[in-house]
Amino acid sequence: MTHLVFFCGHAGTGKTxxxxxLVGPLMRETGEAFCLLDKDTLYGRYSAAAMGALTGDPNDRDSPLYLQHLREPEYQGLLxxxxxxxxxxxxxxxVGPLSREVRERKLFDRHWLGVGxxxxxxxxxxxxxEETAHARIIARHNPNDAYKLAHWDEYRQRRFAPSGKAREGLIMFDNTVPTKVGFDALLHELLKES
Structure with a gap:
């Protein structure tokens, strides 16, 4: 049996x-090979080139133009x-925000994912x-965050906390103050049988 593990959430939460x-502990505990697919690593340079050509701003990852034309192909390529x-x-x-896919429950749809x-x-x-995420985004000095920071009020409106049906089946992980106990509990949750 193979594993497909998604780490989703908004910018600055510590997904990557x-x-x-956890990739090493998961490999040791399952005895399986794992690969890590981070959306920013896979598509960051491509998106920078595309947005640079389209808008002159290679660091734009949050404008309406990016969201309308590049977001979906990036996620489909990732999947x-x-x-x-x-x-x-x-x-x-x-690893990727995947907030829309969580909200719309697409990540729970094996047919949509194409997995058995x-x-x-x-x-x-x-x-x-939000305050912790904002501080982390500022501290990491990533040029890709410039649009978010310059348009924080607009960006923060896209942030959501899964609740109700959108939260069902999710493993919720509060990464405000990471601890070994918290990581161990998360690893246990990822490994336990359904």
Whole structure:
């Protein structure tokens, strides 16, 4: 059985850091090979070139133009790459905001994902307070965050906390003050049987 693990959440929550911290323990505990597919790593340079050509701003990842024309192809390519690895018997960790897909429950739809029942599916929603996320975004000095920071009031309106039906089946992880106990509990949750 292969694993497909999503680390989703808004910017500044620490999705990539958590995924990198857990990939080794997941491989040891399952005895499986895992690959890490981070949306920014896979598509960051491509998006920079495309947005630079379209708008003159290679760091734009949040404007309406980007969201309308590049977001979907990036996510579809990310999922296509995950599916190819799963078909080869390699488990996958996917890192990306995927907030719309969580809200619309698409990540729970195996048909939409293109994966069978032989894939163990886990979806982690990583969250922290808006203030903590904002401070982390400022501290990391990533040029891709410039649009978010310049349009914070607009960006913050897209932030949501899964609740009700959107929260069902999600593994919620508060990454405000990360601890070893918290990471161990998350690892246990990812490994337990459905």
């Amino acid at each position: 850091t958590i995924a990198k911290r 296509d790459t995950a599916r190819e690895n799963l078909e080869l018997g390699v488990s996958v960790i996917v 029942s032989d894939v163990k599916l886990r979806i982690v929603w990583v969250y922290t307070s």
